[in-house]
Amino acid sequence: MNYILNYPLGELSASEAGESDVLKNLEATVHRKQEILKQSRTAKLWLQYSEMVQVLRQFIKAERTGNWPLHLQSIQEMLPFLAASGHNLYTKTAYVYLMTMQSLDEDHPDVYASFINGNHVIRRSNRYWAGISSDLFIEQVLMRSVKTAGGLTRGRGMTESQRSLWLMSMPACAEINQAMQDLSGVGYFSSEQHKDETHARQKKDTNDIQTLLTFLKSRNPFIDSEVDRSLRNIETGVVADKTVNVDDAKKVGTSILQELVGKNIADHTFRRKKQAITLGNKVQAKLDGEPLRIDSQLLFQRCTTAAHGIFEDISEIFQFELCGVPSSIFETTGLPREPQKSTLAEYMWNLIGLKPKAPTETHFVLDGGSLIHRLPWAKGATVDTICMTYVNYVNNHYTDATVVFDGYPSVPTTKDVTHFRRTKGIISPKVNFNNDTPIKTKKDEFLSNSENKQHFINTLGEKLKDGHVQVIHAEDDADLKIVLTAIEKSKQHTTTVIGEDTDLLILLCYHSKDAINKIYFKSEAKQNTHKIKIWDITETRRKIGPLVCNILPFIHAFSGCDTTSRIFGQGKGTVFKKISTNIKLQDHAAVFCQESNVESIHKAGEQIFVALYGGLLDVETLDMLRYRIFASKVCVGNIYVQVHTLPPTSDAAKLHCIRVYHQTQVWIGKGDKLDPKDWGWHVEDNKLLPIRALLPPAPEKLLRIIRCNCKLNCDTKRCSCRKHGIDCSPACGECRGMNCSNTSNITEADELDDR
Template structure:
């Protein structure tokens, strides 16, 4: 602010070094057991410079050179949020919409999770009043529908997704009954899993009194929803009402071409003029048996609720790659095999990712990372973003394991598999994804990205100066300011030079 005094807006230029760094953009790495906070971009730049100065640069690209695998995880260490509707758009572009649409008598199957979110609550109403609103809404629009609810007891691979959707809001646990007035915000109430389960149980009873069939999954309900829709279609035309792309993909995989018509459509919204109506049998016929057999893998490899979106890889890319690459199709068969070993899955997963990143067969992700880094350095006008590089082989291993587990879960064959053996670990009462089994960089590199000098960092005893790296906020004593090896010191020297007579610029 002081530097702005006396200058016009046309004269003043913001300097990168003056930009405030927020806590949300910071991450930490452990060096000799101590957690050191460092900006993600700065950490990547300093580690690559240190690697280039001290050893073969290609050999260190098997490490992320970041505090976390940034191609798979965002700064909050959550899986990168998938862009699931993009895959639906890609399939819709190949699909000829059913012009007749849904006609005549049909059986409706509803996603209970989406239903719970759909109706606003009025504070002051009793929970019985709220349940009555839901049951009247369902019977008025869908008659005696089948409603399938998620379960919220115990751990699940969707724990992280639930935390993201809650947005940090977790309401207090409410011991509720039907005649208790609603005093809490709906979102806060439903962010508490105990509250949500209690309300679902209460709502289920009210729906049953209206002759609706209700079912409760032990965890995520997507597979059970689709199974009930496919089961219904064996005897009558059926419509599944839902908004989740996962349901569409599961219907494409599980639907029987010999059954009655099976449709998928979202809940109509005021802002939508004409909602999409998917005739699942027609979609399956147009996609072909090969794509439909491996559609679960195509969806999971590029990101769903339990697998990360690959930074820079669109959701439509795996569908296109499946139709053009025999190598990619070959890897997909491994994920469709119920008895595949972890070693087979890891190998097939890395080869599949190589295809998506347009690498050469057998090249390896670590080698491709180094190659892409060199290409970007040679052509880019700014520093390389670490997330723009493919993930390391060590991080891709756990991504592949999670993809396999999710595919088997969607197929209904996951009962004999433990998520802890397929890319997940227990933490804070829930399941979280394993990021990698390697440190951010070799320990010798981590030690040189910051100095512990107690002098002015002017000699080669300073590890930063020795490796031609400016001191930074990570340095234990100087904190990147007030020493002879900092950007601030260099800027002060330049300002002094400008004041000396005879200097021409």
């Protein structure tokens, strides 16, 4: 590097600098580092994304500067990614275009010479970065004048003579325009400075870069491959299975392009199964094993539209979800809808109307997980210093205390979804530490690694014991252990449970029926909170009633908890109110709190779903109710029906109900012998994930007609989409709903211009 820096000014050309051994060594070093990083599939994907961005920047540079060889190079480098992503028409046309242009020097040497001189782009000025692509120039000039006052689409007509007259008059109009500017002294001028170089634009770019860096700092995709070699979404933490190969998109696209060699491009058909498979394909509807890349709401609309005339009774199709996932209980990502647990506690607090005072003498039972997140960590502090901070805090605030910690086993658990949702895609490397090890990473990042967290909990537990604090370690989730510990302590004296989780309140109301002394539940004091809710569990049980308290675990699990889905449009307060005021629903809920078989669980759960959505108990099934609600919305509404506002199908509800049963049994202390895999869960990548549905998203014959495989323009009744009165969409095999005559995109664009 010193060789380059110390070289006399003006005596080293750019080409000579590029060929220097120093830069070659730097390039080789960077390449070696990239190959090491690529051992992690996530890093490999992001390096590939960086390459794609570089190709795009290279193409923009070629257009702005009029660099013809760079233009062709960029098109060639784009092709594998276009093919892998399924942009079939772009792939075909770009492939033919590239082949034609590469032989331009032999076929049309005069045109080639002009393009080499930078004339494949249009310029309004002689500035270096002012080139405009021909298609963009056509949009800005020709198409704009077509659609403005006096243009062809504004009343003149589109006959051959009218088009000829309009085009031939354009040079004369331009001369008149220039003459008017000269006469009036008014003209259009622009600065020599490009708009991308203005102070405002540079400031915005800097802020955007900082935002991106802040996000990536805690979700670094380029972590050591020894820590994590998986392919994951760095925002949600969702891990791809082995079928996902989007990190090899360039390789996949290259193999697709090789099939085009020597073939007639118009007759060639691309196969979806050979395209890159993304993480989103896992939650999409499939036909013949191939994913239909289509939005869930759009799929629902197309299914309900196309079903008329195919099914004698359209209500038959509502036993299927008609979208990629059961959207009333799952998000479009395939994850369960995130619960809003605190709303149940809020509803109960307003219902009972109690404001008890904290007891003066009590034994405290602390939720260890809440305690860990309660105190901040000083940056660079040692493990011993951090642990002593917790010990001093507990001894100063709770004179007689027992701390119960969660366990984080290496085997799959039903809380796996919650764990990686809470980490928000952050993956921290395992840290081998002892008491003297300084922790230099952020607390949340350090604890996002389950091995780090378990090791720290074990270390903290020993320090608390040395500080005369009782410590209990649960094997996995500690909620039940905390409650049972509090009930055991209440045999000798009044007990107060300290925690933030609504689960603790629900379990205390259920299990404390045999408590001898009073049990209280409250949150830890916070600086910005003046009033802390203190729950007298005995009085809470008396106000709510023993019958409802005995089914509270079911109500909480059914309406959404850490292991079960929230039901769209059915808040916890609504579920609590409807069940607590209906004896028949309470009988159905009791099925979940006793030993029951799958059939009785499904029957009871379906009736509760029917009641929540306003159906007729013991008369309507969920599938019947789905159709009735859909039909009523269509009749009275002037907008399309959102699929997630409908009840789940009987199939999806059954799986939800057996997961609710499993969680309810765990909470009441009878779930030890229940295998989650028998109750609506399956293992994937060493994680327990909920089974979304057993039935396909829609009948196969319906899926076949909502997409076409037209190789031409979709302008005849041979197009299955046009035949059934629906627009082509991204699910279609060839056209993808773009650049064909059976799409509303062009019409919508025209309407947008009219506004």
